Amino acid sequence: MARRRRLSLRTQTSTPREFEYSDYFRAELDDEVHKHLPEYERYLDILRHIGGWQFDRTHFERVCTQRPDLAEEESSGVILEKLFRYSIIAFIRAGGRGYGRLRVCLPLSGAQGSVRHHG
Numbered sequence: 268m269a270r271r272r273r274l275s276l277r278t279q280t281s282t283p284r285e286f287e288y289s290d291y292f293r294a295e296l297d298d299e300v301h302k303h304l305p306e307y308e309r310y311l312d313i314l315r316h317i318g319g320w321q322f323d324r325t326h327f328e329r330v331c332t333q334r335p336d337l338a339e340e341e342s343s344g345v346i347l348e349k350l351f352r353y354s355i356i357a358f359i360r361a362g363g364r365g366y367g368r369l370r371v372c373l374p375l376s377g378a379q380g381s382v383r384h385h386g
Contacts, residue, residue, distance in 0.1 A: 300353050306339075310350055313337045 300307050316330050316337070324347070331343040338346065350356040357373045 296355070300355070304349060304353055307349075307353070307355065309337050309339065310346055310355070313346065314350075314356075 296307060296311075304310075313327070313330055313334065316334055317326060324343075327347060328343040331338040331346065347356070351358070352374055354373050357371045360372050
């Protein structure tokens with residue numbers, strides 16, 4: 268069995284509480300996502316290379332182009348879709364009804380292409 272490397276989602280500006288969440292999140296990903304998406308570690312490396320919590324599609328595509336070793340010939344769109352499908356990333360949609368609220372959108376579990384709104 269191939270040995271998996273230890274992931275670190277920490278950044279230089281992370282707080283102790285963020286370290287705790289980062290360790291928990293990494294453990295959950297390793298436990299739950301790895302069996303369905305074994306390449307998720309490469310995808311997290313792309314996100315680490317971006318270096319921030321928020322990014323746009325153009326920035327993500329640029330990183331995939333600059334780091335072909337991480338994308339491994341997968342299109343940036345396919346990688347984003349997989350990250351979204353497994354709720355590793357979400358997107359923010361401006362709220363309606365004139366209140367200016369933001370909603371975080373995640374996929375419904377087991378329903379490809381469907382979106383669940385939080386907020």
